[in-house]
Every structure is written in C-alpha cells, then in structure tokens.
Amino acid sequence: MIEDFHFLRPWWLLAIFLPIGIVWLASRSGNARNRWKDIIAPHLLEKLIVDASGGSRVRPSWLLSAVLTLAVFGVAGPTWEREAPPFVEDTAPLVLAVDLSPTMDAIDLTPSRLERAKLKIKDIIAQRQGARTAVIAYAGSAHLVLPLTDDASLIDTYADALATRIMPVDGKDTAAALTAAEQALSEGGVAGTVVFITDGVEQNAFDAFKRKSDNGILILGVGTAEGGPVKTADGGFLTGTGGSRVFAKLDIDALKNLHALTGVDVATITDDDADVRWIAQRVATNFAQKKSEQGDRWKDAGWLLLAPAAVLFALTFRSGWVVRLGAAFILARLVLMPTSSHAAGFADMWLTPDQQGRIAFERGNYDGAATRFHDPMWRGVALYRAGKFAEAVDAFAAVDSAESWYNQGNSLLFLSKFEEAVTAYKKALEKRKDWPEAKANLAIAENLLATQKDEEQEQQQDPNEKPDEVKFDDKGKKGKAGQVDVAEQTSEMWMKNLQVSPADLMARKFAIEVQEKKP
Structure with missing residues (x-):
C-alpha cells in the first residue's frame, strides 16, 4: 500500500x-568555453571552438549517475509490505463448514450431493498434507464436529459419518455456521479460511458475509442447476404439497449475487480435482497474505532495482581495456580454481554466502543451504527442514530473540x-507477549509433557502390587437407584462414549448443545 511505503535505511x-x-x-568539465575562457580571448575562443555534431547525446556520466541513483x-x-517470519508454521488452518440440510440428499450428483461432498473433503485433506483442519456441520443450527487438528484419519472418520439425519434442527442457518467457524479459528490463535460446502446460501445470511473478518471465506456450490429429487432416510423421496416430489436445484445466480455483494469467492463442484486445487490455492494465498500483514519484518524491495542498474551500468562500458580486463579477470579466476569448485567460485564472485x-x-536443498548460510537463524531453519533438529537447536541458540526461542x-x-x-516457548513469550503461535505450541508441549510424565509413572508402578482393600456390596442388596437427566450431560461426556457410532455420537452431541442453548 502506498501509505506504508518507506525506506528501511533512510x-x-x-x-x-x-x-x-x-x-x-561532468557538465563543467565538458564545457570548453569554461575551461579556456581565462586563457584565450573571447573573440578568438568563439572561432576556435568546434561544436560536435552527431554521435550519441547520452553521456557516460549521465548513465553513471543514473546507476548510482538506483x-x-x-x-x-x-x-511497502511486511513479510512473514521464515520459520512460522506455513500450513494454513482451514474450517470446512458442511451443509447438512435435507436438500443435500438430492441425487442430481451421484450418488448424492452429500456423498460427493464427502469425497471432496477427502481430496482437500489429502491435498493439504497434514495442515490443521476443523469441521463444522450445520442445518438449522451449527455445531463443531472437530476442532483444528492435523489428524487426517480422524477427519476422515467423522466426515464419513456426516448425514442429514444427525441434525437436530431443520432448515439452514449459514450465518450461525460462519460464527461457529470463526470461533474455531479464533481458538486456534491464527487467521485462516472457511470453506462452505453447500447447495445454497439463504438471502438473509448475506449480511453476515459482509462483516469484515480476518479470515478468508470460500463457497463451494454442490449440485446442478437442473436439480434432482431428494432421497429420504427410508429410501423414498421427499415430497411437497400435493404429494409431488421436491426437486432441489443449485441456485447459481444467487451464488453469483453473493460474490458481487460481498466479494466472497464462489465456485461449483467439478468432476475432476479442479475445485480442490482452486480451494488449496486460495487458502494458501489468504494465509500468506495474513502472515505478511502480521509479520514483524518489512520486505526489502531494494533488490528490484538491481536489474535496471545492471543494464544501465553495462551501457557505461566502452570498447577497450575495461571490458577486456574484466573478461580476463573472470577467466583467470575460473582457470586458477580447481574444476570441482568452478561453480562455487563463480557464485562467490557475485553472491554472498547467505x-x-x-x-x-x-x-x-536444505543440507546445502545449511552449509552456506552464515546467518544463524537461517542456518537453523535449513537444518530444521533437513530433519537435523539437534543441530538446529544449536544454531538457533546463537541468537537471543523471541523467534530464536520459538524455533x-x-x-x-x-x-x-x-x-x-x-x-523455550515460555522464553519466547517473555520476549514477545501474546504471540498466538507460541501460545498454541506451548499448550501442545505442556500436554505432551503431562502425557509423558503419566506414562513414566505408570511404568514405574509394580504390576503385581495388590490393591489396599476391595469392598463389595452387601449380599442381596442393590445400589441406590437413580436417574440421569440427559439434558444435564455435557457434550464432552458424550464424546467419551465409545460404544456408539460417530454418526450417533454427533447426533446426541448436537441435540444436547441445542437443548443447552434453550432459555
């Protein structure tokens, strides 16, 4: 942006x-009159001076001055723009908001819109290669299926279990889904992208998309303009008034109108992976843009002036010894060097080690980069990417900064x-308060440390040790009968119940969440 333009080294x-x-x-030295006016009489000087005609009007001094100016x-x-730190996690977080309203069971796409959407979810997860993804399910209400996670198998399990029958409230509330998705990203501590996989966005939800957000929003329309009948859970078809079958159509014009009014990028599902690549590209672009805006360092654009400066500098050469000596110097360097080091030596002539x-x-080539970098932070990054984590720690330890401790x-x-x-993460947070990435990684490290200590304690326990005392209920007596109110159980309790299928698990969890929100 022009208002951000400034110089790093003014x-x-x-x-x-x-x-x-x-x-x-140069102008003074090139003026013959000025050089000779104190020596030759003016009336003679005018007769002796011959003005040059023809030739180039561009003087070497002008070119040299232009090169120096650049x-x-x-x-x-x-x-004029910031750049993301080189070591910040570059996997963009994503929330998939899946529409589970009844019309997603339409069969204008085989085998159905929802089943096709599930296949696209698998393709998206495979394309992102371990990046963090959350899943939201919505119809008349919106619910978190999975928070941000990089466990692809877990996402696949719950994506396979998505069904329209698990939603407790009929209808479609896209605005609530957007709120739930942004809440999931905010808990992750970093901006990301929300992808709605839906067969339409209701008109009254447009205002929600107009609100300014740090997160990117994409719409992937599922269905066809021709539409198709909607299957029901019993194998029949959804009927409307008069007993006629309901044909659900993808309102492409409404999606185009949404894009025109809000700027939200919109696409429709394809038979190949073009839609998946479209999503991946925009997710990565949005993430890179946000990281650049949040970065601590300004991107030095001075190198852009190198090419025009080099071209102008080449024009200052004149045929003769300057060019010849320069070529001889380069040739001598190449001849005197061992053959194996020609490339490296030539690079040393023009490029710094960094x-x-x-x-x-x-x-x-991260191994090769690590041997060339002099900057300890960059050398550490290269070693980290090469999988040499112990050496990376040593490289980062040479710098006492928030980024170094984070790395x-x-x-x-x-x-x-x-x-x-x-x-290390606590040290990073001491030097840079409220760093979202450091906070998130600190929580992960603390959880892993707690798990490690628990495992060590379990291993230290004697497996043959007998319990201190075991008590049984009195003979012939039963425990006190009691009732458990389903409404009092929390969604977290249901998540611990492994005796039900993921679909039933989500159905119960969503029903409880709706019940808890009722006044």
Whole structure:
C-alpha cells in the first residue's frame, strides 16, 4: 500500500548527492568555453571552438549517475509490505463448514450431493498434507464436529459419518455456521479460511458475509442447476404439497449475487480435482497474505532495482581495456580454481554466502543451504527442514530473540524433549507477549509433557502390587437407584462414549448443545 511505503535505511539517501555532484562536475568539465575562457580571448575562443555534431547525446556520466541513483535507492531499502517470519508454521488452518440440510440428499450428483461432498473433503485433506483442519456441520443450527487438528484419519472418520439425519434442527442457518467457524479459528490463535460446502446460501445470511473478518471465506456450490429429487432416510423421496416430489436445484445466480455483494469467492463442484486445487490455492494465498500483514519484518524491495542498474551500468562500458580486463579477470579466476569448485567460485564472485544459501533453500536443498548460510537463524531453519533438529537447536541458540526461542521449542518437540520445549516457548513469550503461535505450541508441549510424565509413572508402578482393600456390596442388596437427566450431560461426556457410532455420537452431541442453548 502506498501509505506504508518507506525506506528501511533512510540515511543512505544522503548519498544521492554523489550522482548529483558527478553530473555537475561532468557538465563543467565538458564545457570548453569554461575551461579556456581565462586563457584565450573571447573573440578568438568563439572561432576556435568546434561544436560536435552527431554521435550519441547520452553521456557516460549521465548513465553513471543514473546507476548510482538506483543503487542509492536500493541500498536505502524501499519497502511497502511486511513479510512473514521464515520459520512460522506455513500450513494454513482451514474450517470446512458442511451443509447438512435435507436438500443435500438430492441425487442430481451421484450418488448424492452429500456423498460427493464427502469425497471432496477427502481430496482437500489429502491435498493439504497434514495442515490443521476443523469441521463444522450445520442445518438449522451449527455445531463443531472437530476442532483444528492435523489428524487426517480422524477427519476422515467423522466426515464419513456426516448425514442429514444427525441434525437436530431443520432448515439452514449459514450465518450461525460462519460464527461457529470463526470461533474455531479464533481458538486456534491464527487467521485462516472457511470453506462452505453447500447447495445454497439463504438471502438473509448475506449480511453476515459482509462483516469484515480476518479470515478468508470460500463457497463451494454442490449440485446442478437442473436439480434432482431428494432421497429420504427410508429410501423414498421427499415430497411437497400435493404429494409431488421436491426437486432441489443449485441456485447459481444467487451464488453469483453473493460474490458481487460481498466479494466472497464462489465456485461449483467439478468432476475432476479442479475445485480442490482452486480451494488449496486460495487458502494458501489468504494465509500468506495474513502472515505478511502480521509479520514483524518489512520486505526489502531494494533488490528490484538491481536489474535496471545492471543494464544501465553495462551501457557505461566502452570498447577497450575495461571490458577486456574484466573478461580476463573472470577467466583467470575460473582457470586458477580447481574444476570441482568452478561453480562455487563463480557464485562467490557475485553472491554472498547467505544469498547462496537462500537460493539452495528455495530449491529444497536444505543440507546445502545449511552449509552456506552464515546467518544463524537461517542456518537453523535449513537444518530444521533437513530433519537435523539437534543441530538446529544449536544454531538457533546463537541468537537471543523471541523467534530464536520459538524455533528452539519447535526443534525440541521433534526431539521429544518436551520439558525443554516448554521452557523455550515460555522464553519466547517473555520476549514477545501474546504471540498466538507460541501460545498454541506451548499448550501442545505442556500436554505432551503431562502425557509423558503419566506414562513414566505408570511404568514405574509394580504390576503385581495388590490393591489396599476391595469392598463389595452387601449380599442381596442393590445400589441406590437413580436417574440421569440427559439434558444435564455435557457434550464432552458424550464424546467419551465409545460404544456408539460417530454418526450417533454427533447426533446426541448436537441435540444436547441445542437443548443447552434453550432459555
């Protein structure tokens, strides 16, 4: 944005007087009248001076001044946008809001709209390769199926169990689903994207999409414009007034209107993976944009001036010894170096070690990047990406900053050093208050540490140890009868019940949540 434009190193702008001085001096030295006016009489000087005609009007001094001007602005570090820290988790969080209203059982898509949506969910999860995903189910009410998790098998299990029959309230409340999805992302501590997999958005929900949000929103329309009959749980078809079958149609014009009014990106389901790639691209783009906006560092755009400066500098060369000596110098460097080091030596002539490391890093050669980087943070990142977590900890330890402690905590987690990881994340939070990623990872590390300690205690217990005392109910007597009110049970209690199918589990959980919300 133009209002964010500034220079990272503004003091370098003082060097702009150098090219200005070169132009001024060149203009004075190129003026024959000024050089000879104190020596030759004016009436003779005019007869002796021959004005040059033809040739190039572009003077080398002008080109040199232009090159220096570009160099000054480049070194000053122009910038107008932030960049994400290089080590922040780059897997974008996603919430899948799945429409479970009755019309999702329409069979205009085979075998049905909902079953096709489930297949797309599997494809999306496979495409994201372990990124955190949450699932929301909604109809007349909205409910959290799974919080943000990277467990693909768990997501698949609950996605397979989604069915229209599990929803406790008929109808469609897309606005409630949006609220539930944003709540799931806020608990994750980072902005993400919400994808609605639905066969339509009701008109009264448009205002909810107009609200400014830090999260991206996508709509994937499921169905066809021609529509199809809606199957019921007993194998029949949904009928309307008069006994005629209900044909549910995808209102594509309404989706286009939603995009026009709110700017929400909209697409329809496809037979290939084009829709999945469309979603993945926009999720990644939205995440990168948010990370850049939240980043601590400004992106140095000075390198953009390198190419025009190089072109102008090339024009300042004249045929002769300058070019010849330069070529001879490069040739000598190549001849005198061992053959195996030609490429590295040539790179050393033009690129710093950190620049060479960055090129290797972006090409996926993390081992090679680690050997080239001088910057300890970047060297640590390369070692981490290469799976050398112990060496990464040592590299990060050379810097005492919030990012360094955060990175150490991530590396220590992979080494199963949970207690040290907890300490590292706390150090990061001391230096940077309320860092969402550090808070989230600290909670993970503390949970892993608690689990580790519990397992160690269980292993230390003697399996042959007898209980202190066992008491049985008196003979012939029964325990006191009691009743449990279903409304008093919480959704968390139902989640612990492993004797029911995931579909029944969700049906009961959703019913309880609706009951709890009633006044």
